[in-house]
Amino acid sequence: MRIGLLTEGGYPYVSGEAGLWCDRLVRGLEQHEFDVYALSRSERQEDDGWVPLPPHVSRVRTASLWEAEDDGIGYGRRARRRFAECYGELATTLCTTTPGEPSGSPEGASALEADRFANALYGLAELARDEGGLPSALRSETAVRALERACRAPGAHRSAREARVPDLLAVAARLERALRPLSLDWYEDDGLGAVDLCHAASGGTAALPGLLARHFSDVPLLVTEYGVRLRTHYLTEPDSPPAIRSLLAAFHGRLAAETYRRAAVITPGNTHARRWQERCGADRAKLRTVHPGMDATPFSEVGEEPGGADPHTLVWVGRVEPAKDLVSLLHAFAEVRRAEPAARLRIVGAPAGPEGPAYLAHCRSLAAQLFPDEADGPHAVGRNPVTFEETGGHELPSRAHAYASGALVVLSSVVEGFPAGLVEAMFCGRATVSTDVGAVVEAIGGTGLVVPPRNPRALAEACVALLRDPERRERLGAAARARALELFTVEQNVAAFHGIYLEILSRTPVRRVVLDDTGEPLPFAAPAEAHVPGRWTDPASRVVARGGPGWATDAPVRATAPVSATEGAR
Incomplete structure (x- = not known):
């Protein structure tokens, strides 16, 4: 199968988080093909370069989270209105959320707020796809004013109401960095839309491309967390002003809840991380604890x-x-x-x-x-x-x-x-x-x-x-x-993820259907061996057996040639 491995500040870069674990996972699953989609955190990390990649890593696409680029995109009146509505909805969910507690309100209210956040998030993603990007809009005065209106609106929690202009500017800048994957061109049929499974090596921003691949192309998502991002936010933001800390905590909590809701399987690295995930709304039925694999x-x-x-x-x-x-x-x-x-x-x-x-x-x-x-x-x-x-x-x-x-x-x-x-x-x-x-x-x-x-x-x-x-x-x-x-060995870790990959694919509907000239589906037009690296991927080398027992031919057939269900069964 073809796996889209999603990382943030780690693999395939030499320095960063989870790099060694990802490298061991990829090398241990050489029967699969990997496409790596990596988000870098600093210029130094990019300058340090990549680790040597095995041959079954067929593609690496990278994007920067540290460098602010001017996309030069100017929105028309309708696009500006769409952006203001979506961003305003997203900001409202952050101001009405108890920080770090996305599922603590009554069940119906919590589900409603989760849907509002999701609709706003995917609305921004669709706008970025239609208009070519969001960075300039996310850094614009429109974004800051929308955030300010949400903080001053009735029902906003106390920390949000106390936010001052410097706080709003800081929060808007941090949200722009976190939402930067919305503007990437990774989600078409020649990118994440073509993989069989997205595997996010951590939660937070790294899982955002997986959410969009699921939204645009129905690609199933697997999320692995050895350290929960919301907990990391609490540990790394102790000295920030209360307004900044609470608004960013609400965003990370909402994003975590949406990620857990959309993921097919969630694999915490230990019970401590599992408890955090459940606290953020993860369904216990989706949780599979997979301990880190270490070289003994x-x-x-x-x-x-x-x-x-x-x-x-x-x-x-x-x-x-x-x-x-x-x-x-x-x-x-x-x-x-x-x-x-x-x-x-x-x-x-x-x-x-x-x-x-x-x-x-x-x-x-x-x-x-x-x-x-x-x-x-x-x-x-x-x-x-x-x-x-x-x-x-x-x-x-x-x-x-x-x-x-x-x-x-x-x-x-x-x-x-x-x-x-x-x-x-x-x-x-x-x-x-x-x-x-x-x-x-x-x-x-x-x-x-x-x-x-x-x-x-x-x-x-x-x-x-x-x-x-x-x-x-x-x-x-x-x-x-x-x-x-x-x-806790590497072998145990790799075997566990191989089984989870097969489990997810076994209950995922077929997403790409090949049609004949009349528009009818061809059920066996893309045989399973077409996904196996090697000579099976060459259309000229594929063969079909015809006739009864004792008779066969190795005549090559085209990959798009119609094959009936009866023929395929034989």
């Missing part, structure tokens, strides 16, 4: 030979940033050190994000205060028992060697999606102590200890309990490795 090969050697680790060393591996709460980990290790004076802590990772370097410096300073170098005593090591390191050196050439260096792996995060680092530790056969955030409990099951976040004492007690019980550590580590190999 780099960690197989450590996992198969779990011995050799320092029995007194705790290891933390990841990106150094405030959400990882290394401060609580250092305070917890101070208590561990008092109970087990020989204990050591290795913090392995590089700073990430704009706050990363300053946060790393703060953690180094805190470690120096909590653990001044010991000069005397039976457990003196001559240096601080806490070390900050990065992989790639002689002592720790890889993440697998980092996990192998300790007997116990610790995670202290206060915010976490799917804990990939914990799964890597599980591949290595290491017991873990983690905070109860995100999908941690779902990932480790009963193979590790879980404590509340921001609780250094509980974290310390769990670490001490495992440091003092090597048999329990070994037992938990073996169970963790078995669980990871069963649930």
